[in-house]
Amino acid sequence: MAGGFSEADTLQHAIKKQFQSLELFIPLDGSLSVLKGAVIYGHNPEVVSxxxxxxxxxxxxxxxxxxxxxxxxxxxxxxxxxxxxxxxxxxxxxxxxxxxxxxxxxxxxxxxxxxxxxxxxxxxxxxxxxxxxxxxxxxxxxxxxxxxxxxxxxxxxxxxxxxxxxxxxxxxxxxxxxxxxxxxxxxxxxxxxxxFLPSITKNPERKRLFDPFYLDI
The missing domain is CATH 2.60.34.10 (Substrate Binding Domain Of DNAk; Chain A, domain 1)
Structure with missing residues (x-):
């Protein structure tokens, strides 16, 4: 799990309850992990090959x-x-x-x-x-x-x-x-x-894969 939302105790409890057979990893400073990744990629795009x-x-x-x-x-x-x-x-x-x-x-x-x-x-x-x-x-x-x-x-x-x-x-x-x-x-x-990614799509299944603001509720 990564991102600031992953630091929420309620979310962690819900994920552990839903996926009891899986081991859950929560990095330190999860709220900064996405930002750090973006900064690293900006300095060295080849890090994502x-x-x-x-x-x-x-x-x-x-x-x-x-x-x-x-x-x-x-x-x-x-x-x-x-x-x-x-x-x-x-x-x-x-x-x-x-x-x-x-x-x-x-x-x-x-x-x-x-x-x-x-x-x-x-x-x-x-x-x-x-x-x-x-x-x-x-x-x-x-x-x-x-x-x-x-x-x-x-x-x-x-x-x-x-x-x-x-x-x-x-x-x-x-x-x-x-x-x-x-x-x-x-x-x-x-x-x-x-x-690389078009700005619009009519297929919500594909949109969910790349749009961080798309919530399938």
Missing amino acids: SRVCNYTYGVAIAMHFNPSIHDPRKKFYRDGIVWCNDLFDILFEIDEEVYIGQTKSINVTTTFFSDELQILRYDPLQNQFMVSTKKDPFYTSDEGCMEHGSIILSPPNGMWPKIVNGKILLKIAGTELVGTYLNEDTLEETSARFE
Whole structure:
């Protein structure tokens, strides 16, 4: 037990009565233990080398449409190919233990071959980073999914080439996530930082795991 509340005799008695088979440890100066931990972490973030994902993290992508597994309502056409939109490509799963500096990535390609797409070569591209309260979301529109952040990419030299090869990376950086897009043709990188824990969730079971102000009464 830790924290100032753990020093209360009434609470200690109730915990001992409820869990008689367990040995109870109450540190000295329990009211300062959380504060001391925060100060230590502030001076040396590497003291916490790993953490557990409270969410599933990934990227919104499109893939070639497969009628056996994809929703027809997600179907669209681009450059003469049938695609499926709003797919959730998972990088880190809920309850997965992750380590500071750990990075996962996916390769992505965007094409501008057809005549009607030529005007879009002058427009920015967007990469969406997603979170979900589910372990294995399939679509970004599934229940429990939300956009966590995005990267806006400007076309190099004012216009995208007809084939754009890139890599999207997501890195665990302490209390933050770093999302990066690497243009594999120009080697230019564009990055953005996001909180490791989203500020809101509609799932009280997950919220209880990280929100110190949430009381399940």
